[in-house]
Amino acid sequence: QVQLVQSGAEVKKPGASVKVSCKASGYTFTSYYIHWVRQAPGQGLEWMAMIDPSDGRTPYAQKFQGRVTITRDTSTSTVYMELSSLGYEDTAVYYCARSVSGTDYWGQGTLVSVSS
């Protein structure tokens, strides 16, 4: 069965970086895009970026351009999302999600808390 398993919760200080992983299983890794979506406390869903695991192409939302880096390791079917220069406003649950026509499967989410 398709699974996206994300790394555990993180607590970071302002200005630091965080790297969240999303390990895919149960399907051909390079056949589906992986997206990153976040949800801040009490807020809606916000799309951040995507990676095409077959070629590494990564469209980003302009809001995160220069701060977010999405990479993949095809040998382990894992996608990584690194967000730098963290501010308090980056406190959120970060989700990875698979897509071919819109998203279908989602990871369980990773809480990133930014606190001094």
Next chain:
Amino acid sequence: DIQMTQSPSSLSASVGDRITITCRASQGISNYLAWVQEKPGKAPKSLIYAASSLHSGVPSRFSASGYGTDFTLTVSSLQPEDFATYYCQQYDGFPWTFGQGTKVEIK
């Protein structure tokens, strides 16, 4: 960026009610529209893709329609597990964008 506007922002309904949520795109997006259900403390669940196609396992009480700029999600007979927040999402172009959400609460 394509703006997605949902209405209403919230609604109160009873078990068994029929509810409809609308979503409007700021420009035409063909049928590149998805609906996602979100419950507190849980990962979002994708319900609908291509404006009207149900993902596998989604109950048939959910239906959706639309094309271009105007879309709807209907739940024909609300069940207790359907009380949640629903988001529309366009994937016609980057950045993908979500509506602000519609919270469905128990009356």
